[in-house]
Amino acid sequence: MSEENKPVHGMWASRWVFILAATGSAVGLGNIWRFPYITGEYGGGAFVVLYLICIALMGVPIMIAEVLLGRRGGLSPIHSMGRLAEQSKVSRRWKGIGYLGALAGFLILSFYSVVASWALIYVWEAVTGMFQGLTAVQSQGNFEAMQANPWLMMGSHTAFMLLTMGVVALGVKRGLERAVEVLMPVLFLLLVVLIGYAATTPGFVEGVSFLFAFDFSKLSGEAVIIALGQAFFTLSLGMGAIMAYGAYMPREIKDKKTGRSRPVSIVSSVAIIAVLDTLVALGAGLAMFPLLFTGGLEPAQGPGMMFVTLPLAFGQMPGGILFGSLFFVLVVCAAWSSSISLGEPMVAWLVERGHKRGVAASMVGLAAWVLGIGSVLSFNLWKDDTFLMGTFFDNIEFLSTSILLPLGGLLIAVFTGWVMKETQARKELAMKSFPLYLVWRALVRVFSPLAVIALILYSIWSAVG
Numbered sequence: 425m426s427e428e429n430k431p432v433h434g435m436w437a438s439r440w441v442f443i444l445a446a447t448g449s450a451v452g453l454g455n456i457w458r459f460p461y462i463t464g465e466y467g468g469g470a471f472v473v474l475y476l477i478c479i480a481l482m483g484v485p486i487m488i489a490e491v492l493l494g495r496r497g498g499l500s501p502i503h504s505m506g507r508l509a510e511q512s513k514v515s516r517r518w519k520g521i522g523y524l525g526a527l528a529g530f531l532i533l534s535f536y537s538v539v540a541s542w543a544l545i546y547v548w549e550a551v552t553g554m555f556q557g558l559t560a561v562q563s564q565g566n567f568e569a570m571q572a573n574p575w576l577m578m579g580s581h582t583a584f585m586l587l588t589m590g591v592v593a594l595g596v597k598r599g600l601e602r603a604v605e606v607l608m609p610v611l612f613l614l615l616v617v618l619i620g621y622a623a624t625t626p627g628f629v630e631g632v633s634f635l636f637a638f639d640f641s642k643l644s645g646e647a648v649i650i651a652l653g654q655a656f657f658t659l660s661l662g663m664g665a666i667m668a669y670g671a672y673m674p675r676e677i678k679d680k681k682t683g684r685s686r687p688v689s690i691v692s693s694v695a696i697i698a699v700l701d702t703l704v705a706l707g708a709g710l711a712m713f714p715l716l717f718t719g720g721l722e723p724a725q726g727p728g729m730m731f732v733t734l735p736l737a738f739g740q741m742p743g744g745i746l747f748g749s750l751f752f753v754l755v756v757c758a759a760w761s762s763s764i765s766l767g768e769p770m771v772a773w774l775v776e777r778g779h780k781r782g783v784a785a786s787m788v789g790l791a792a793w794v795l796g797i798g799s800v801l802s803f804n805l806w807k808d809d810t811f812l813m814g815t816f817f818d819n820i821e822f823l824s825t826s827i828l829l830p831l832g833g834l835l836i837a838v839f840t841g842w843v844m845k846e847t848q849a850r851k852e853l854a855m856k857s858f859p860l861y862l863v864w865r866a867l868v869r870v871f872s873p874l875a876v877i878a879l880i881l882y883s884i885w886s887a888v889g
């Protein structure tokens with residue numbers, strides 16, 4: 425470990441723990457809840473292609489940049505950026521990347537907790553057999569009844585926020601590491617079971633072709649910016665979560681068998697995380713769309729999609745009570761391992777400023793909980809109070825996901841590609857293949873920033889025009 429990386433908050437035990445933690449951050453509601461419903465709203469296949477392009481050409485290079493900055497900085501994103509700016513002899517205003525990210529993380533945490541808490545309620549419903557024999561319309565009605573109940577949602581939102589900040593208060597290393605090691609493989613397994621079930625339903629072909637038929641006439645400016653935002657959201661990019669996790673990533677690790685030190689590669693780790701995240705998102709689509717079409721429901725279901733279609737499947741399949749309960753437990757856990765990473769950057773920053781971790785986690789959690797009440801009410805009392813993008817919830821989601829994350833990613837790319845000394849970046853990545861390094865550098869310097877700007881401009885232009 426180099427002298428500049430003092431493990432203030434602890435270091436991951438190995439490269440695999442970093443990969444698991446970052447995958448835990450990446451794989452969450454973005455894949456299982458958000459990806460299927462926005463794909464439904466924005467017309468299917470063409471949207472998926474746009475999303476995949478954004479992942480490959482912007483997401484992966486920026487994720488590499490974010491881990492690189494984190495590992496080099498060794499602290500919370502705000503302080504890492506301050507330190508890196510100092511090293512590069514540029515204005516300390518680049519800390520702004522950290523502050524912007526903290527704001528985005530805070531906004532996302534507030535509504536993320538609310539949606540995750542629906543899954544918490546659904547664990548109960550699955551266990552007590554409430555999905556047995558539901559029709560599509562009844563399942564829809566069941567979801568709407570839950571949303572109409574602000575007290576119920578307030579209770580579960582409180583519970584989820586406590587779970588999240590409880591783990592952050594303990595420190596990410598303790599508890600989280602072992603949890604993701606068990607939960608991630610089981611999540612994959614269950615997803616495969618659900619896709620298998622979907623394949624037996626009559627709507628399977630229609631579902632698959634909805635997901636993969638590329639009808640580009642369906643693309644709108646709004647769809648473009650939503651796809652861009654989703655690429656950032658799903659990989660946890662642009663707000664410092666991955667930067668914070670990168671700060672806990674060792675540079676070298678001792679091989680237990682040979683006793684020799686081996687460098688820990690950023691690029692291959694990121695590639696694995698991005699592939700896993702993409703597989704889970706596409707898998708969730710494959711598991712859900714066939715059920716929608718089988719049940720005669722519209723693909724444009726909105727945020728309720730996961731909570732309407734999956735109960736249908738569980739209510740019909742053999743062993744549905746068991747699988748349904750397990751599935752929603754796993755959704756909660758996937759969301760849990762993501763929400764922790766939303767809170768960690770801010771809490772780490774406060775700890776570095778001298779606060780106790782427990783106090784810092786309580787402060788961040790309390791503030792996000794209060795803001796989250798606005799999202800709870802967006803589904804009942806404030807349902808009709810719409811402005812700009814829709815309800816309070818819609819606006820918080822759009823601002824954080826589609827504006828702040830791409831903006832943060834843009835600044836991260838510019839800093840890594842243009843501001844930081846090239847030798848530093850190259851040393852940190854320590855890539856074996858020089859041509860591959862050049863490809864990454866070109867993507868991060870030119871392509872990613874231009875594409876983010878172009879996509880933002882295009883969507884503004886089509887919103888105005």
Ligand code: PHE
Nearest residue numbers: 450452453454657658660665
């Ligand atoms: N990537 C997470 C998901 O897909 C959400 C998230 C975004 C987590 C940003 C951390 C930071 O659910």
Ligand code: NA
Nearest residue numbers: 450451454658
């Ligand atoms: Na994700």
